[in-house]
Amino acid sequence: xxxxxxxxxxxxxxxxxxxxxxxxxxxxxxxxxxxxxxxxxxxxxxxxxxxxxxxxxxxxxxxxxxxxxxxxxxxxxxxxxxxxxxxxxxxxxxxxxxxxxxxxxxxxxxxxxxxxxxxxxxxxxxxxxxxxxxxxxxxxxxxxxxxxxxxxxxxxxxxxxxxxxxxxxxxxxxxxxxxxxxxxxxxxxxxxxxxxxxxxxxxxxxxxxxxxxxxxxxxxxxxxxxxxxxxxxxxxxxxxxxxxxxxxxxxxxx
Amino acid sequence: xxxxxxxxxxxxxxxxxxxxxxxxxxxxxxxxxxxxxxxxxxxxxxxxxxxxxxxxxxxxxxxxxxxxxxxxxxxxxxxxxxxxxxxxxxxxxxxxxxxxxxxxxxxxxxxxxxxxxx
Numbered sequence: 001x002x003x004x005x006x007x008x009x010x011x012x013x014x015x016x017x018x019x020x021x022x023x024x025x026x027x028x029x030x031x032x033x034x035x036x037x038x039x040x041x042x043x044x045x046x047x048x049x050x051x052x053x054x055x056x057x058x059x060x061x062x063x064x065x066x067x068x069x070x071x072x073x074x075x076x077x078x079x080x081x082x083x084x085x086x087x088x089x090x091x092x093x094x095x096x097x098x099x100x101x102x103x104x105x106x107x108x109x110x111x112x113x114x115x116x117x118x119x120x121x122x123x124x125x126x127x128x129x130x131x132x133x134x135x136x137x138x139x140x141x142x143x144x145x146x147x148x149x150x151x152x153x154x155x156x157x158x159x160x161x162x163x164x165x166x167x168x169x170x171x172x173x174x175x176x177x178x179x180x181x182x183x184x185x186x187x188x189x190x191x192x193x194x195x196x197x198x199x200x201x202x203x204x205x206x207x208x209x210x211x212x213x214x215x216x217x218x219x220x221x222x223x224x225x226x227x228x229x230x231x232x233x234x235x236x237x238x239x240x241x242x243x244x245x246x247x248x249x250x251x252x253x254x
Numbered sequence: 255x256x257x258x259x260x261x262x263x264x265x266x267x268x269x270x271x272x273x274x275x276x277x278x279x280x281x282x283x284x285x286x287x288x289x290x291x292x293x294x295x296x297x298x299x300x301x302x303x304x305x306x307x308x309x310x311x312x313x314x315x316x317x318x319x320x321x322x323x324x325x326x327x328x329x330x331x332x333x334x335x336x337x338x339x340x341x342x343x344x345x346x347x348x349x350x351x352x353x354x355x356x357x358x359x360x361x362x363x364x365x366x367x368x369x370x371x372x
Contacts, residue, residue, distance in 0.1 A: 028352040050261040053269065060273040070272055074265055084271045091279035093307050098283040099292060100300040105284045117281025122311070126304040133301065179367050182331060183360050185315050186338045190355030192308040193342040201305050208306035209313030216314055216321060224310045231306035232299040239298070 018144045022151025025127050030156060032187025033123065034163035039181035040064050041167020042174050047075040051168060058164040062118070062157065064184075065221065066090050089220030096228055097125040103135040104128075104149075107142050116146070119153035121160075126191055127152055200235045207231040330372040334363035 013019055037058075044054035044067070061067055066087040073083045097120060105113045128149050136142045167174065174180075196202050208231035215223035278285075292300075316331045317324055338359030345351045366372045 028350050029356070031353065032356040045259070048259050049265065050259040052261045053259075053265050056266060057269045057272070060269060061276055063272075063276045066272060066276065070268070074268060080264070080268050080271065083268055084275055087272050087275045088279060091275060093310075094279040095282045096300070096303055096307070098279070098281055099296070100303060102283045102292070106287070110285070110287070113284045114277055114281050117284060118277045120280045122307065126308060129301075129304055177368075178364065179330075182315075182334065182363055182367075183356055185312055185331075186334065186356045186359035186363075187352070188308045188312050189335055189339055189359070190342055190352035192305055192312060193339050193355065194346070194352060195305040195308070201302060204302040204306045205309035209309040212310035212314050213317060213323065216318060223314070224307070227310035228303055228306045231309070232302050235302040236295065236299040 013147055013150060016144065016147035016151075018148040019151035021131075022127070022148035022153075023155040024151075025131070026123070026152040026155045029123055029127075029187040029191060030159040032183040032185075032190075033121075033156065034159050035180045035182075036064055036184030036187075037160040037163035038167040038174065039176070040067055041164040041169075042171045042176060043068060043071055043167075045168055045171035046176070047071045049074065054168045055165065058161060058168065062160070063087075063091065063121070064160075069221065086220050089222055092222070092225045093122075093228060094120065094125075096225065097122075100129060101125065104132070104145060108146070116149065116153070119150075119157060121153070121156055123187070123191060124149070124153045124156055126195070130191075130195060200239060203238065204231040204235045207234050328370075328372045330363045330366035330370075333366055333372075334359040337362040 041054065041058060044057060045051065049057070049071070057067060061070075069086050069090045070083050073086060098117060101117075101120065105116060108116070128145075131148060132145050136145050192205060196205060208227040211230040212223045212227035215226045217223075218226065291297075312335075316335050319329075338355040341358040342351050342355045345354055348354070
């Protein structure tokens with residue numbers, strides 16, 4: 001019986017209009033992310049990993065920046081704790097994302113929360129919070145939000161894995177000097193442009209970009225979390241100043 | 255024939271560990287079910303986190319090489335990003351403007367990078 005229920009649930013999920021919408025929005029960026037996945041696949045094999053190791057890493061770890069940080073360390077035979085600590089630091093931005101996602105997730109049991117968390121790559125998080133700026137309060141709304149989320153993440157998982165496995169298979173015939181991976185940066189840039197709809201968001205982007213360059217010398221890509229913290233702190237400060245200062249109130253009343 | 259790299263248990267164990275790190279970092283704030291909420295200021299601030307995270311990844315990847323700011327304008331990435339973002343704001347009403355950003359950016363990037371070596 002419970003198996004039948006599970007099948008009906010999955011069928012309902014696929015039929016949900018928000019599932020399709022999530023997949024549609026993700027499909028605009030997945031070619032860029034796929035180029036990234038392709039080059040990650042190539043990088044794994046070129047570093048000296050075996051094909052089976054590369055396949056396992058792609059299918060299980062499912063985190064491009066963490067993989068790229070770990071690949072040279074594995075090749076150099078670094079101690080395991082160093083590799084894991086590095087990966088943890090490179091992934092710290094996901095901890096920030098999980099804080100943001102918490103109220104959207106807590107209505108589900110632990111296993112589903114962990115499963116959805118596992119699938120939350122950068123753009124899955126960004127597209128989801130762009131579509132839903134508040135967590136749903138009723139059951140139908142929650143179902144719609146999770147359907148949108150899974151439509152995006154499942155397409156992302158499938159296209160990333162296809163590209164990454166292709167990269168592993170064709171590692172020796174894909175030229176790394178072409179810079180195909182730059183398509184991933186362009187995908188992020190397109191989404192960032194679509195988010196830049198208010199002054200404070202644009203400020204957040206400029207501050208984060210500048211801070212990430214200024215703090216680039218930090219190890220383990222910690223410049224990214226530092227940049228997010230700086231941008232969030234500064235935009236909040238500006239938001240509070242403009243909402244509480246007498247000058248802003250005057251402007252508002254005229 | 256290409257040499258086949260060998261599989262070893264240590265590497266597989268590290269890969270397993272990295273998988274746990276992916277799950278733990280991406281779920282960290284929703285592992286515990288305790289009745290705890292983010293302070294209001296943090297909740298407010300997090301709405302600026304998505305665009306900050308994207309900018310923090312993008313900008314160093316465009317204006318830096320080997321940890322140094324680039325000192326030339328002859329860099330394919332600058333032109334590709336400008337073209338891609340320019341396309342987005344020109345066509346942002348369209349449904350697949352983001353896809354266009356990627357395509358236009360790469361159409362500018364590849365010839366400059368491969369043929370001119372920028």
